[in-house]
Amino acid sequence: xxxxxxxxxxxxxxxxxxxxxHIDPDGDAIGSALALLSALEVLGxxxxxxxxxxxxxxxxxxxxxxxxxxxxxDMIKEDPVLILVDCNTPARAAVExxxxxKSIVIDHHETEKDFGDVRWIDHTAAATGVMIxxxxxxxxxxxxxxxxxxxxxxxxxxxxxxxxxxxxxxxxRVSAELVEAGAAPNMVAVNLYxxxxxxRFKLLxxxxxxxxxxxxxxxxxxxxxxxxxTHTSSEDTEHFSNFPRMIGSIKMAVxxxxxxxxxxxxxxxxxxxxNVARIAEQFGGGGHRNAAGFKIKADLKAIKETLFSAVRxxxx
Amino acid sequence: xxxxxxxxxxxxxxxxxxxxxHIDPDGDAIGSALALLSALEVLGxxxxxxxxxxxxxxxxxxxxxxxxxxxxxDMIKEDPVLILVDCNTPARAAVExxxxxKSIVIDHHETEKDFGDVRWIDHTAAATGVMIxxxxxxxxxxxxxxxxxxxxxxxxxxxxxxxxxxxxxxxxRVSAELVEAGAAPNMVAVNLYxxxxxxRFKLLxxxxxxxxxxxxxxxxxxxxxxxxxTHTSSEDTEHFSNFPRMIGSIKMAVxxxxxxxxxxxxxxxxxxxxNVARIAEQFGGGGHRNAAGFKIKADLKAIKETLFSAVRxxxx
Numbered sequence: 001x002x003x004x005x006x007x008x009x010x011x012x013x014x015x016x017x018x019x020x021x022h023i024d025p026d027g028d029a030i031g032s033a034l035a036l037l038s039a040l041e042v043l044g045x046x047x048x049x050x051x052x053x054x055x056x057x058x059x060x061x062x063x064x065x066x067x068x069x070x071x072x073x074d075m076i077k078e079d080p081v082l083i084l085v086d087c088n089t090p091a092r093a094a095v096e097x098x099x100x101x102k103s104i105v106i107d108h109h110e111t112e113k114d115f116g117d118v119r120w121i122d123h124t125a126a127a128t129g130v131m132i133x134x135x136x137x138x139x140x141x142x143x144x145x146x147x148x149x150x151x152x153x154x155x156x157x158x159x160x161x162x163x164x165x166x167x168x169x170x171x172x173r174v175s176a177e178l179v180e181a182g183a184a185p186n187m188v189a190v191n192l193y194x195x196x197x198x199x200r201f202k203l204l205x206x207x208x209x210x211x212x213x214x215x216x217x218x219x220x221x222x223x224x225x226x227x228x229x230t231h232t233s234s235e236d237t238e239h240f241s242n243f244p245r246m247i248g249s250i251k252m253a254v255x256x257x258x259x260x261x262x263x264x265x266x267x268x269x270x271x272x273x274x275n276v277a278r279i280a281e282q283f284g285g286g287g288h289r290n291a292a293g294f295k296i297k298a299d300l301k302a303i304k305e306t307l308f309s310a311v312r313x314x315x316x
Numbered sequence: 317x318x319x320x321x322x323x324x325x326x327x328x329x330x331x332x333x334x335x336x337x338h339i340d341p342d343g344d345a346i347g348s349a350l351a352l353l354s355a356l357e358v359l360g361x362x363x364x365x366x367x368x369x370x371x372x373x374x375x376x377x378x379x380x381x382x383x384x385x386x387x388x389x390d391m392i393k394e395d396p397v398l399i400l401v402d403c404n405t406p407a408r409a410a411v412e413x414x415x416x417x418k419s420i421v422i423d424h425h426e427t428e429k430d431f432g433d434v435r436w437i438d439h440t441a442a443a444t445g446v447m448i449x450x451x452x453x454x455x456x457x458x459x460x461x462x463x464x465x466x467x468x469x470x471x472x473x474x475x476x477x478x479x480x481x482x483x484x485x486x487x488x489r490v491s492a493e494l495v496e497a498g499a500a501p502n503m504v505a506v507n508l509y510x511x512x513x514x515x516r517f518k519l520l521x522x523x524x525x526x527x528x529x530x531x532x533x534x535x536x537x538x539x540x541x542x543x544x545x546t547h548t549s550s551e552d553t554e555h556f557s558n559f560p561r562m563i564g565s566i567k568m569a570v571x572x573x574x575x576x577x578x579x580x581x582x583x584x585x586x587x588x589x590x591n592v593a594r595i596a597e598q599f600g601g602g603g604h605r606n607a608a609g610f611k612i613k614a615d616l617k618a619i620k621e622t623l624f625s626a627v628r629x630x631x632x
Binding site: 160161162163164165167168169170172173175176177179180184185186189190193194195196197198201204205208209211213244245246247248249271 | 480485495501502505511529587
């Protein structure tokens with residue numbers, strides 16, 4: 001992976017940086033930003049990491065996660081160069097309307113806008129963490145254990161710990177180097193997958209009890225009553241829609257969550273030829289081919305029936 | 317990893333081989349044996365793969381899995397050299413009492429007996445698949461896509477797809493080479509983790525509903541009635557005890573399965589300092605520090621209470 005020279009030049013030349021991640025940051029955004037922060041500090045720079053939203057609790061095992069701050073005004077005073085990590089527009093990072101001396105973008109998502117004085121966007125990269133790995137190599141900063149752990153986690157999150165189709169030989173090779181530098185695969189896996197609150201697990205069991213399967217579609221739902229009963233919230237439902245996908249015959253899995261006032265939020269996940277973005281659009285929502293969503297105000301039973309017929313229509 | 321010279325010499329010198337795996341073979345045994353079979357064939361040797369038990373259905377995506385045979389007599393006639401793979405005694409491979417001209421052992425498990433004219437046993441290897449990888453390299457047989465897929469799956473199974481503590485930098489590097497040679501990580505993961513029968517998933521949900529948590533111990537159980545209701549059998553319960561381990565506070569997870577005549581089979585899984593082998597021994601069973609089991613004839617409620625108090629006693 002080739003790191004753009006103007007990016008290296010900008011990082012070397014400038015003295016103060018504000019590293020910003022997207023709203024609702026995931027492990028790739030958080031781990032990438034923290035590793036970059038460490039590298040900038042090693043280079044003798046002043047750097048901040050900004051996130052509008054708090055670091056989700058299941059990522060709080062990451063070293064330096066407490067360096068994230070949402071106090072933008074304190075950082076802006078220092079007149080920093082902006083570095084957007086794992087996103088590519090100011091709005092996505094909640095820094096829109098602010099003025100920066102210079103702006104840098106490091107991301108692996110598709111771009112619609114061409115924001116940034118220096119742009120490094122590689123949507124073939126499995127994770128922004130992989131890009132930061134090569135950036136740190138090009139900057140010749142040694143990998144500390146903390147940098148390695150942050151980057152290994154970033155890559156783990158965006159590849160489903162080497163289970164998604166973006167897992168390439170390079171991804172595994174980069175991860176091997178990070179393990180050599182001190183990242184512990186089992187420790188990361190336990191923190192990501194085996195550190196659930198008991199109440200969250202109870203909610204999962206209640207949710208799986210609602211499973212209905214028809215026409216290769218699995219639908220599960222969570223009522224407000226279920227959240228109340230288990231003292232949980234929507235934050236606890238991450239990855240729930242992956243569970244019905246363990247069934248080999250399932251082409252689409254849907255999680256319905258009850259909102260206030262009789263509305264429901266649907267999260268659609270598919271594999272193969274079912275385009276859930278097209279299904280979501282029918283309901284005024286949107287998303288990607290294999291992950292999409294929408295909101296709807298209707299009776300639960302009616303929503304389910306409509307979904308079952310939609311998958312028949314769109315799996316061609 | 318250094319491959320013993322006498323092993324290479326024996327494989328080069330001899331002409332006919334019987335590659336045998338342990339009873340109830342897992343993915344590491346099956347994938348390793350099939351990759352070795354291919355390599356021997358490339359070298360112009362005659363070779364058989366023997367398994368007393370059929371290849372479990374969830375490993376039937378592996379190339380050449382249909383080459384496994386249990387017809388030992390047909391193979392013995394050819395006067396082959398025995399190669400035990402992923403095990404180290406004839407009894408474990410169900411070939412005890414038979415006479416072979418020569419015997420070879422390739423395994424990463426602890427040994428109690430010193431069976432084998434040529435022995436390569438490395439219990440630091442994460443999987444026998446890793447050892448076969450280095451063996452094939454030393455034999456200079458090129459990696460075909462099929463060999464790569466078999467070995468990648470072998471390593472995936474024994475490392476929990478890079479989540480267990482045996483996942484080293486070397487494991488990731490070897491896997492990178494196998495991906496380069498044609499193994500597809502997502503395809504393997506979908507076959508291993510997302511190809512459940514619907515009835516198996518139904519049994520899982522029923523089982524999770526029985527969850528009881530006390531003293532950092534999670535107990536789930538399956539009655540004969542539940543098997544009957546879902547048209548499943550004990551084969552379908554593999555990995556069930558991993559699910560309660562998703563709860564961060566759990567130190568031991570127990571799966572109880574009802575047998576005929578009022579008996580129960582207990583599978584114990586722990587992490588950290590809980591030695592489940594010692595708990596299983598109290599009930600006349602045995603196993604390893606973090607995975608053990610026993611059979612007991614008692615009332616379900618009584619078994620659970622005894623287990624809850626056992627973990628208090630043995631977590632020191």
